[in-house]
Amino acid sequence: xxxxxxxxxxxxxxxxxxxxxxxxxxxxxxxxxxxxxxxxxxxxxxxxxxxxxxxxxxxxxxxxxxxxxxxxxxxxxxxxxxxxxxxxxxxxxxxxxxxxxxxxxxxxxxxxxxxxxxxxxxxxxxxxxxxxxxxxxxxxxxxxxxxxxxxxxxxxxxxxxxxxxxxxxxxxxxxxxxxxxxxxxxxxxxxxxxxxxxxxxxxxxxxxxxxxxxxxxxxxxxxxxxxxxxxxxxxxxxxxxxxxxxxxxxxxxxxxxxxxxxxxxxxxxxxxxxxxxxxxxxxxxxxxxxxxxxxxxxxxxxxxxxxxxxxxxxxxxxxxxxxxxxxxxxxxxxxxxxxxxxxxxxxxxxxxxxxxxxxxxxxxxxxxxxxxxxxxxxxxxxxxxxxxxxxxxxxxxxxxxxxxxxxxxxxxxxxxxxxxxxxxxxxxxxxxxxxxxxxxxxxxxxxxxxxxxxxxxxxxxxxxxxxxxxxxxxxxxxxxxxxxxxxxxxxxxxxxxxxxxxxxxxxxxxxxxxxxxxxxxxxxxxxxxxxxxxxxxxxxxxxxxxxxxxxxxxxxxxxxxxxxxxxxxxxxxxxxxxxxxxxxxxxxxxxxxxxxxxxxxxxxxxxxxxxxxxxxxxxxxxxxxxxxxxxxxxxxxxxxxxxxxxxxxxxxxxxxxxxxxxxxxxxxxxxxxxxxxxxxxxxxxxxx
Numbered sequence: 001x002x003x004x005x006x007x008x009x010x011x012x013x014x015x016x017x018x019x020x021x022x023x024x025x026x027x028x029x030x031x032x033x034x035x036x037x038x039x040x041x042x043x044x045x046x047x048x049x050x051x052x053x054x055x056x057x058x059x060x061x062x063x064x065x066x067x068x069x070x071x072x073x074x075x076x077x078x079x080x081x082x083x084x085x086x087x088x089x090x091x092x093x094x095x096x097x098x099x100x101x102x103x104x105x106x107x108x109x110x111x112x113x114x115x116x117x118x119x120x121x122x123x124x125x126x127x128x129x130x131x132x133x134x135x136x137x138x139x140x141x142x143x144x145x146x147x148x149x150x151x152x153x154x155x156x157x158x159x160x161x162x163x164x165x166x167x168x169x170x171x172x173x174x175x176x177x178x179x180x181x182x183x184x185x186x187x188x189x190x191x192x193x194x195x196x197x198x199x200x201x202x203x204x205x206x207x208x209x210x211x212x213x214x215x216x217x218x219x220x221x222x223x224x225x226x227x228x229x230x231x232x233x234x235x236x237x238x239x240x241x242x243x244x245x246x247x248x249x250x251x252x253x254x255x256x257x258x259x260x261x262x263x264x265x266x267x268x269x270x271x272x273x274x275x276x277x278x279x280x281x282x283x284x285x286x287x288x289x290x291x292x293x294x295x296x297x298x299x300x301x302x303x304x305x306x307x308x309x310x311x312x313x314x315x316x317x318x319x320x321x322x323x324x325x326x327x328x329x330x331x332x333x334x335x336x337x338x339x340x341x342x343x344x345x346x347x348x349x350x351x352x353x354x355x356x357x358x359x360x361x362x363x364x365x366x367x368x369x370x371x372x373x374x375x376x377x378x379x380x381x382x383x384x385x386x387x388x389x390x391x392x393x394x395x396x397x398x399x400x401x402x403x404x405x406x407x408x409x410x411x412x413x414x415x416x417x418x419x420x421x422x423x424x425x426x427x428x429x430x431x432x433x434x435x436x437x438x439x440x441x442x443x444x445x446x447x448x449x450x451x452x453x454x455x456x457x458x459x460x461x462x463x464x465x466x467x468x469x470x471x472x473x474x475x476x477x478x479x480x481x482x483x484x485x486x487x488x489x490x491x492x493x494x495x496x497x498x499x500x501x502x503x504x505x506x507x508x509x510x511x512x513x514x515x516x517x518x519x520x521x522x523x524x525x526x527x528x529x530x531x532x533x534x535x536x537x538x539x540x541x542x543x544x545x546x547x548x549x550x551x552x553x554x555x556x557x558x559x560x561x562x563x564x565x566x567x568x569x570x571x572x573x574x575x576x577x578x579x580x581x582x583x584x585x586x587x588x589x590x591x592x593x594x595x596x597x598x599x600x601x602x603x604x605x606x607x608x609x610x611x612x613x614x615x616x617x618x619x620x621x622x623x624x625x626x627x628x629x630x631x632x633x634x635x636x637x638x639x640x641x642x643x644x645x646x647x648x649x650x651x652x653x654x655x656x657x658x659x660x661x662x663x664x665x666x667x668x669x670x671x672x673x674x675x676x677x678x679x680x681x682x683x684x685x686x687x688x
Contacts, residue, residue, distance in 0.1 A: 004068070005062060005063075005067050005069040007069065007071060007073060007088065009055055009059075010069065010073075010088050010090060010141070011088075012051065012052070013052045013055050013098060013137055014052070014138050016047075016055075017045070017133040017134045018130070018134040019044075020045035020046075020049070020126075020127075020130045021126075021130035021133075022127075023036070023041075024036075024041040024042075024123050024126045024127040024130065025123075025124065028040070028041040029123055036123075038123060041127070045109060046106070046109045046110065048130055050106055052098075052105075052133065052137065053099070053105075056095070057099055059090060059098060060095040060096065060098070060099050063092050063095040067090075068090065069089070070087075070090070070143055071087060071088065074087075081202075082202075083203075085147075085204075085205075086147055087142070087144055087147065088141045088142070088143055089141070089143030089207075090141065091533070091534045093278070093281065093346065093534045093535065094141055097140040097278055098141065100271070101133065101136050101271050102133065104265070104353055104354070104510075105266060107357065107361070108129060108266040108357070108361070108506070109126070109129060109130075110502060110505065111262055111364070111502070111503055111506040112125065112129065113502045114368075114500050114503040115364055115368065115503060119260075121165060124165075125162075125165060128158055128161050129262070129266060132155060132158040132162070132266065134154075135154035135157075136272065138151040139155060139275055144204045144206060145197070145204040145209075146204050152190065152275065152279075153187070155267075155275060156180070156187070156243070156272075158267075159267050159268075160176045160179060160180045162260075162263040163259040164177075164258075164259070165263070169258070171258055172259070175252075175256055175257075175258040176258070178251070179253075182242060182249055182251060183242045183243065183249075183252065184242075185238075185242055185249060186238055186239045186241050186242015186243060189234075189235045189236075189241075189242075190238065190239020190240075191239075193231075193233070193234075193237075196228065196231065197216075197232050200216055200219060201216060206282070210286070213285050213286055216232075216286075216289075227290060227292070229286055229290050230290040230292045233283070233286055233290050233293035234293050236283060236286075237276075237297055237300075239276065239279070240275075240277070242276075243275045243276040244273050244274065244275065244277055244330050245304075246276070246300050246301065246330065246331065246334055247300060247304045247307065247308070250304060250308060250327055251608050251609055253273065253326065254324065254605075256268050257323055261319065261367060262361070262364065265356075265357040265361050268323065271353065274330070274333070277330070277337065277346070277349050280297065280337045280342070281342040281345060281535060284340075284342045284537070287337075288541065289538070291424060291425070294337075294338050295424050295425040296338075297338035298334075298335055298419075298424055298426045298430050299338070299426040299429065300334060301332070301333070301335035301430070302335055302426065302429055302433035302434070303331070303433070304327060304331030304334065305329075305335060306328075306433040306434075306440070308328045308331060309324065309327075309328040309440035310440060310602060311324045311602055312324035312325055312328065312440070312445075313440065313602070314602050314603060316376055316377055317375065317376075318363045318366060318375075318376050319363055321447075322359050322448075325400060325444070325445060326356055332348060332412060332437070333415075335415060335430050335433070336348065336415045338430065339418045339422035339424060339427065339543045340424070340541035340544065341418035341419075341422075341543045341544055342531075343526050343530075343531045343535050343544065344411065344415055344526060344547070347414065347521070347522065347526055348411035348412060348415060350411075350517070350525075351407040351410070351411045351518050352411070354399075354407065354513040354514045354517065355395070355399035355510075357510055358392060358393075358395070358396040358399075358507060358510040358511055358514050359397070359400065361503075361506055365389040365503050366452060368499050368503065369382065369385065369496035370490055370496055371489055371490055373489035376452055377451065378461075378489060379451060379458060379459060380452070380453075380456050380457050380458045381453070381456060381457035382453045382496060383454060385496045385497060386496060386497070386499070387498065388498055388507060388508065389498065389499065389507065390453045392507040392511040393449060393452070393453065394449065394453075395511045395514050395515050396511065397446060397448075399514045399515065400441065400445050401441050401445055401446070401573065402441075403570065404558040404559075404561045405519065406514070406518065407514055407515065407519070408518065409518065410519065410522040411518060411522075412566075415434060416435065416438070417547055419434055419543075421543045421546035424541075435565060435566065438566045439569040439570070439573040441573065442570040442577070444577075445573075446577040446578065455582050459489065459490045459496065460489075460490040460492050460494050518554075519554045519558075520554075522551075522557075523553070523554065526544075526547065526551070527547070527548050
């Protein structure tokens with residue numbers, strides 16, 4: 001039944017995880033003396049997220065029946081007529097995001113019981129992930145830029161805490177600081193965009209800003225001939241580039257694998273990194289008025305989709321392979337945004353959340369089974385030892401590469417078709433990038449799958465030192481792959497085993513939507529009225545119109561895809577990886593030797609990290625050193641502090657010459673003073 005939603009019930013969605021986080025964080029840690037145990041900590045946090053998920057599901061059902069809510073929950077302050085409020089905007093986009101966030105978070109919470117059972121920071125970890133859930137929900141439920149920015153920064157803060165969860169490890173500290181600094185670059189652009197809209201729209205409320213979009217479209221940035229909306233939208237998207245790890249602000253995400261595996265699934269695959277995609281979709285009324293901004297979005301997404309996929313080919317750390325696939329898929333979503341196919345981007349966001357969380361958690365299950373060895377070259381033949389992990393990983397991999405009938409197919413194929421139909425500048429390159437990315441994704445995904453679950457068993461052996469190359473540090477233990485076998489990895493003759501139910505149950509529950517949700521939701525989400533009145537597409541942008549003409553149901557779409565280029569490219573990628581790594585593994589070694597320059601380029605991640613270290617970090621050090629030498633030492637200490645002291649000392653030296661200590665000297669000076677006084681103030685006797 002259509003109508004308004006209960007604001008008190010909506011308020012319980014973010015507050016329930018927050019309450020769990022506070023209880024576990026305060027009473028389950030040393031802060032207040034460990035008053036509650038592990039069981040209570042994970043119970044209250046899981047209960048909080050479960051409550052949020054149930055209410056979110058009810059909200060989605062109500063929204064599908066026509067219910068909406070856009071209102072103020074709390075009026076923080078009013079400054080010169082500007083209202084700073086906490087408010088919720090609940091429509092189909094928000095309700096869908098609420099369900100995705102809470103469901104994936106719930107799976108991660110349950111999974112964490114098994115994965116982190118031996119960790120000393122068990123209660124603290126549960127507190128962090130519940131706090132993250134609260135932050136993400138505040139972001140997606142906001143109806144104004146103030147609350148959006150609060151949630152935006154809060155998820156960044158919790159991400160910083162989780163990446164550096166093992167804070168005694170230098171690599172973790174480096175990784176979380178890197179993530180923090182790179183995201184500050186993006187956030188600088190983000191707040192500039194918000195500031196521009198506030199300055200010219202006079203409000204921070206979405207509805208009020210959108211209502212003035214036609215007026216804003218006529219304005220130019222003062223002192224330039226640039227459209228104000230173009231500049232504002234590009235600034236907003238720069239924020240999305242940082243949060244959603246788009247080139248060149250992508251460099252933080254692979255290093256974020258330093259955190260425990262559950263947070264890789266929660267934050268860096270399913271939810272936080274999609275905040276930028278959600279934000280651009282929410283701002284569709286503004287982006288639709290600037291083809292320049294859309295073109296910029298499309299080109300950045302294309303570069304990310306293709307070139308980050310190349311890096312996944314050479315990775316040997318199981319988590320980093322999945323991390324680079326996340327970067328590539330985020331690029332696909334961004335390309336869809338640039339093609340004005342916002343609903344397709346959000347649709348891929350949803351399907352990707354399930355199968356990417358599944359792949360990360362499956363990777364964690366493999367890591368548990370191999371006693372924290374993450375190098376895929378030390379694996380092989382795990383299919384018969386870990387059947388549930390194997391089967392769910394296969395489902396996730398098939399969804400990732402866009403296999404017909406799996407969820408990823410419906411969203412990924414729709415992106416490719418939307419880009420092909422787009423006439424935005426840069427669409428030609430984007431079309432090539434997303435098509436080439438299909439082969440690349442299939443190749444590295446099934447390279448990992450075949451090396452982990454098939455072929456000869458390579459675990460429980462002493463491995464060569466070369467296995468420590470290419471970023472294969474064991475981030476879960478701090479050891480390097482191949483070193484100190486007594487501390488990680490299986491001992492000689494030891495066999496892996498399937499993970500406990502608390503780990504495999506979330507895998508099964510995530511595998512179900514990864515396989516089927518695309519089939520059942522593509523119709524209403526892309527071609528129905530699910531996003532009607534929520535996402536706006538201009539009349540001149542025809543990508544979605546072309547998609548609608550060609551859609552004849554999910555079944556026919558999947559059958560037709562069997563004769564399409566993306567399907568054959570994906571099949572070629574799977575076949576190539578099978579031949580290279582199971583049939584004739586000498587070929588990859590020969591290619592690596594033949595094209596060593598290309599391998600070195602990829603191994604160094606296009607030298608982006610070194611460039612940032614030399615130019616930005618090095619430049620910052622030089623600037624800091626210059627300011628310290630010239631400003632602090634030279635100006636402040638040298639001139640102001642020490643200089644003033646020297647002037648006082650010099651004056652004192654001069655003055656002390658007059659302080660002889662003889663009374664007749666002082667009397668003589670007094671007489672001279674009186675004479676001078678009389679001479680100055682009395683008339684000169686011969687003046688007339």
